[in-house]
Amino acid sequence: MAVSIHLRKLTRRFDRGPAALDEVSLDIRPGEFLALLGPSGCGKTTLLRLIAGFEAPSAGSLAFGDRIVASESAFVQPEARNVAIVFQSYALWPHMSVGENVGYPLRVKGVRGSAQAQKVAEALAAVDLSGFENRRPADLSGGQRQRVALARCLAMEPGIVLLDEPLANLDVHLRASMEETFRAFHRRTGATLVYVTHDQAEAMALADRIAVMERGRILQLSTPETLYAEPASEAVARFVGHGHVADADLLLSPGDGRARVRLFGVEADIRCPAGLRLPSGRRGRVCLRAEDLEIDRADGFAARVLSSTFKGSHSRLVVEPLAAPGTRLSLHAPSGRAEGESVRIGIRDGWLLPDTVGDAQPAPRKSLAVEAV
Template structure:
């Protein structure tokens, strides 16, 4: 296990900045996800950690060892890093055992020692007995497990994963999420996982770093990130949230504040020391809205059946043109006017920023 310390990392490609003054501390054995839309810089940051890209400024340390920084660049093969790619990167002409043991053979390990390590690695990903098969004989999930076993056999200090589930179907992805969790628990390795899929990040990571335009907006555990975003970018990107204007009427005790939203008064959550009055910005998750007898008036504009519920889009009568998602088991007609109550919105800290997540160069 190895801790990773990234300090002021900057990466330029020509006149464009892909990673912009990023600092991040990853503890030994921690599973951290880099989350954001395409082009936000997350894969470039991963490649900087791996050593595939050189820093334009800043530094990266593995424990007390400087691997990238002013006057230093340790090549990937000397960083003791293993990488799992989206494309599996398996040799098609090699058997499973040969793929898993290839790096060990290159290192010069003897046949007997290689056999032991290959067997242990395949057992860890539940592929014992698959040694003689070739990648073409495996499912997508099995191929990804072979890639994991190859990492494990190398006994790496750090494991980097670049959108490894992107090519799998939805059912297989759910199964592989459990495989990754079990893999992390079994090995205790330090893992950095790149994804644009927030459900993946929430399901597996100890902490998530949300990125936008080459910068990290917030780093937190999944529950905190979902319930208490510190910026509008995070509030919008995580959990299909919406950010709306409100009027802060005053504190209501504990972590609650009274606000006026679309002409109706609501109780919402707020951080300690939050703004006491005046105009504010409120983060709303779909499940925080509910049809009721009280609340603001809204008109149903769209309905999509989701099986366990129907996802409606509602338009507050006090805010024409604004559409909010609202899941419900009730049957509502398009054009129907309903009352909507707010159950636990999050009042964003003052100065949280208004720019939504967008792609970076």
């Protein structure tokens, strides 16, 4: 049975340094697939360990449904939480066969004999490993080992499954095929899934919602689509989807979710939060993605082609706006261009980053647009 997870100002401090998890409040819905995305050290594993009960919070509370599992006055032991964890290192017992590994949590629950064998066979079938019962983990590929770890999870029938970078040790091709395995796994268990990754493409492909973390806090929690189209801050824009961030003059924003800006010497209409009304004369920053830019538009800004790479269906160009030397923007073009060629680039769309809107007439600032890699 899937359960909801509720964090209230959940905090974990270690001896020194800032809090590893800093007053995080978060509601995860029953059966939701939530991804935690963020750079190394931002607190992802700490959050999972708190949910699993391997760590106790320094402050705040944690509840599954309406049952408090950790607070100042309560602490439910990990084995009583019905939470399963899958690590990047698989954590299979090397001396046990695949069947024994998958059957272990059942044995602990007192399920034995043919009932156990049947559940093991079902779990292995679900991850496409029927007939692997007698193999040893050492005789399996990395992807197969990870599927055994998932099968062990399935056999437990947990309400909550925590996955800590489960694909980090696998090569790119295997990762893509494992994504489908995870989706099927989620459908099958119906469990509430919290999936840690620092690969944003993986998070986008799998999750219902993504929480972007930085320094022990959640910067933004939203669907992959919203996160990509409407990052709440410059930090999120740079982290997600390779967004370029460029300085712009704000000319008009009447409150209807559109803003007129001047960018690289031309005017453009972009998106901004609905209700945002600004007097002209302010500056702000705009998130521009490759698909927001269009080559050969007469009303576009002048730029020079730095590189052109054939990608099959299109060419990927990197250009430098003449108005902002040092800035690199990438975009897709139907055909390749010569290096050094002069082009005009139209701005089809963009997103005004709400946290960057400054006061009227700030000190002139050099454009800091960079390409996130």
